[in-house]
Amino acid sequence: MGDSEINDTYWMPARPSEGLFKAKGSKHFGYVFPVRTEDEIAEHLAALRKQHHAARHHCYAWRLGPDGAQWRAQDDGEPAHSAGTPILGALRSREVTNCLAVVVRYFGGIKLGVGGLIEAYREATLDALEQGELMECHVVAVWEARFGYDRMSDAMRILKDFDCSPDETDFRESCRLVTSIRLGRSEALGEALNGVYGIEAKRLRVG
Secondary structure (H helix, E strand, O other): OOHHHOOOEEEEEOOOEEEEEEEOOEEEEEEEEEOOOHHHHHHHHHHHHHHOOOOOEEEEEEEEOOOOOEEEEEOOOOOOOOOHHHHHHHHHHOOEOOEEEEEEEEOOOOOOHHHHHHHHHHHHHHHHHHHOOEEEEEOEEEEEEEEOHHHHHHHHHHHHHOOOOEEEEEOOOOEEEEEEEEHHHHHHHHHHHHOOOOEEEEEEEEO
16 A cells, blocks of 8 residues: 555644533543653643542543554443443544543442443543544654755755655755655655655655
């Protein structure tokens, strides 16, 4: 499959947001955070546990990476798969990644049952998502090009044609530049650069 056929778009929260779902006296406070690392996740969880130290449960789920391949769901004492799993399901249903969703529950004295818990944790997460906004992100490919000074104008013209600009440059002994482009256009950029005599380009990474 060529780069042009790859879906290089994903969605993540633009900012933190909060939601709320009430059921039979219980309150479920939903929180959504944009995150990119597990260290960030740990910091948000610690802050919420401190803020809601009297709450009975702090259930959560998170997804990381453009395709959400890294994930975790935590029930935090609720019946198995009644809290973390529906939170994760809400994130997947909205195709959101690089996201931590936490639902803090204050028990109202009346048991909800497993079905009621699933609904509460899902709806609190969805409400938090709806109260915020999502931003469109793109998977990018990073390219390196090396060439002589006589090919400088050719390399810069190609970058301009692809709406790219150099991220790094080194024009001392010879010319080297690094640029990034959406993955869907990566293959075409590489072909254009390598199609010029005197320019050698290679893809360094995707991320």
